[in-house]
Amino acid sequence: xxxTIVSALTAIIQASRLSDGKRKVMSILEIxxxxxxxxxxxxxxxxxxxxxxxxxxxxxxxxxxxxRPRFMDRLLSHGSVLPERLFDPDASR
Numbered sequence: 001x002x003x004t005i006v007s008a009l010t011a012i013i014q015a016s017r018l019s020d021g022k023r024k025v026m027s028i029l030e031i032x033x034x035x036x037x038x039x040x041x042x043x044x045x046x047x048x049x050x051x052x053x054x055x056x057x058x059x060x061x062x063x064x065x066x067x068r069p070r071f072m073d074r075l076l077s078h079g080s081v082l083p084e085r086l087f088d089p090d091a092s093r
Contacts, residue, residue, distance in 0.1 A: 002034065002037060002039055003034060005031075006031055006033060006034055006039055009031050010030065010031060010071050010074075011029060011030050011031065011044075011069075011071070012027075012028075012029045012041065013025055013027075013028050013029075014026050014027040014028075018049075018058040019052070019056070020052075020056050020057045022057070022058065024047055024058070024060075025045075025047065025062070026046065027045065027046050027047070028043070028044045028045040028046075029041040029042065029043050029044065030042050030044055030067075030070060032070065042067050043065050043067065044064070044065060044067050044069050045062050045063065045064055045065065046062070046063055046065060047060055047062050047063075048060050048061055048062075048063045063089060064086065064087045064089045066087065066088065066089045067087065068084070068087045069087075
């Protein structure tokens with residue numbers, strides 16, 4: 001069953017409801033394969049909370065982890081060009 005999941009999916013987008021009641025994309029992960037019976041992933045982007053506003057809204061930003069996804073070549077072959085700096089954790093500060 002796990003092998004079927006790995007072969008069918010490329011990425012996982014995790015969304016969560018935050019303390020202010022809003023939903024936010026918290027993480028974008030790439031499925032990289034299998035190690036034994038474990039599905040392996042690598043995180044590409046993550047939401048970093050920086051605080052809470054006076055009105056209770058969660059403050060933060062999405063940050064690159066520095067990992068360049070393996071599926072970039074597939075995106076290029078379909079005409080999607082993403083700048084390399086998108087994956088630079090220092091560029092998202």
